[in-house]
Amino acid sequence: MTTGYDADLALLINGSWKLGEGRDLFPVVDPAKGETIAELPLASPADLDEALDAADKGFVLWRATPVEQRAAILHKAAALIRERADAIARLLTQEQGKPLVEAKGEVAGSAQLFDWCAEEASRIYGRVLVRPSGQRAMVLKQPVGPVAAFSPWNFPVYLMAKKLAPALAVGCSVIAKPPEETPGSCGALMRCLTDAGLPAGVAQMVHGVPDEVSRHLLGSPVIRKVSFTGSTPVGRHLMRLAADGLKRITMELGGHAPVLVFEDCDLDKTLDMVVPQKFRNAGQVCVSPTRFYVQAGIYERFVEGFAARTAQVKTGHGLEADTRMGPLANVRRPDAISALVEDAAAKGARVLAGGHRGNQGFFFQPTLLADVPDHADIMNNEPFGPVAVAAPFTTLDDAIAKANRLPYGLAAFAFTENMRQANLLGDAVESGMVGINTFAISVADAPFGGIKDSGFGSEGGIEGMESYLATKAIHTA
Known part of the structure; x- marks a missing residue:
């Protein structure tokens, strides 16, 4: 290298x-x-x-x-x-x-x-x-x-x-x-x-x-x-x-993008999409999928599959051919991420993958937190790092309420095979951009921007x- x-x-x-x-x-x-x-x-x-x-x-x-x-x-x-x-x-x-x-x-x-x-x-x-x-x-x-x-x-x-x-x-x-x-x-x-x-x-x-x-x-x-x-x-x-x-x-x-995952989605296909996207650029993406709200019937399967895939993400110097996630961009970020993870764990979240900073440079492990309560800091403040947070929901209305609970409205995502449900989500979710079964929302010929804060x-x-x-x-x- x-x-x-x-x-x-x-x-x-x-x-x-x-x-x-x-x-x-x-x-x-x-x-x-x-x-x-x-x-x-x-x-x-x-x-x-x-x-x-x-x-x-x-x-x-x-x-x-x-x-x-x-x-x-x-x-x-x-x-x-x-x-x-x-x-x-x-x-x-x-x-x-x-x-x-x-x-x-x-x-x-x-x-x-x-x-x-x-x-x-x-x-x-x-x-x-x-x-x-x-x-x-x-x-x-x-x-x-x-x-x-x-x-x-x-x-x-x-x-x-x-x-x-x-x-x-x-x-x-x-x-x-x-x-x-x-x-x-x-x-x-x-x-x-x-x-x-x-x-x-x-x-x-x-x-x-x-x-x-x-x-x-x-x-x-x-x-x-x-x-x-x-x-x-x-x-x-x-x-x-x-x-x-x-x-x-x-x-x-800034944003704090919600991801609504419904029981009718293709679960393995969804996981294969969301995990690489979450850890792209070490999560330092304004539209990074971060708040994963998953319908109760598939919630445990989702977090188990997410954790298993997260453990396989290879971190290292970006010039190394097998690196899939590099470091955070500056010295301030690992400490900030550590504080958010520790706060969530203290408030009842399960650390299913990662959770610690690296031994050199500005690395932080790819991390998944499950059962994260709404009052945890990381549920309210964008981590801007390689941390995914998950919590269950029951109904469509419940999912929409969770997605809209913060003052941010840059990007939101949803995974469902029910197109009527997809249309309702596109209308009801308060966000400048909504991706349904896709993360491809930043392209030259489409507007990119948010609402609210x-x-x-x-x-x-x-x-x-x-x-x-x-x-x-x-x-x-």
Whole structure:
């Protein structure tokens, strides 16, 4: 296994890659070993001012660029992402910890986003309204302006692409603030855009202390739109900052996804689907299936089968070929997961698999807790880690009530062969996305977003494109 970390860590401002040069540095850590592997330069206030000025001027240039040229650059970027996929994926695994096969899938999905948005950009249609002869009334869709895009460390390449691709496609300029934990893979994505011919100033990438960067960018009148993916508390903070400038916002915030498993499901098939999905990216997924509510008649069989499969999940460094789950992404997470597991056990939960942290790095064992009461912390606070919690239910109404009991509403899942029941669940479960017998809910052509404390607005699909567009009516008499 070769673990050499080969990344050019820099800021991108107005087409120029900026290195250390006296800037503060942030340690980049391999979470599988807990060792520092590089140092990342952080943006100064002067850097942020330069990025804002570049984005302001870049917007004027980019919005006037014909859509065919914008699309051609995005298609070229997608091609370069695929060409460099292996190298980008290796950086992603070394920084974030996920198995290499998952990293490659994330990179491939990012290329798909750029291709899809490039095609959709030519279908941003307006309307012509009916008026008397000699008069015209038109409704146009125009790019909203420079965008501040904040993306997290759990899917750093894909979620950065999910903001860049639609914003650039419709004609906005962007200042991207990706996570400091995973700068190499994000920088490699941005280099694909610049190498594809994206003009200087159209897209910037800055790193820094999150609160300082967000206050600086959102305090500027240059920024017209804010897109954020992350925790609910940070989302509320950014909303307050954006309110002073009346900036448009899209918030994809935390979740605590319920999974309703009914007696009529194909149990073995369901288990074979849910266990790998639960431990994908070590459970660090905003839509990770976590609260498993299982109908009483199959409950014990379900948790026994889940525990047996969980015990077979091989953990290790993401670059090792047989690894099925890597470490948590940062040093804080194992202690946080341990506290949740201990609290649940103290309140009566059965630990049927895992339950302990690893011996090195930021590992935590794949874990299943059964009979978890509603008042356990983990039933109310998203673990964001490799822990599944299970409890029984009796009736359809009982299942829906359990699914809807929390203030979150990002994603929910259900497994049933009764299609009438499936239709009722789709209507009644309070969630921005519902997967029935599937976990495939994050795709380029579909909206992705939540309700309640999980945020508002969509990324992906035509709805995601719309969030970067302003509506203008033109009346001529």
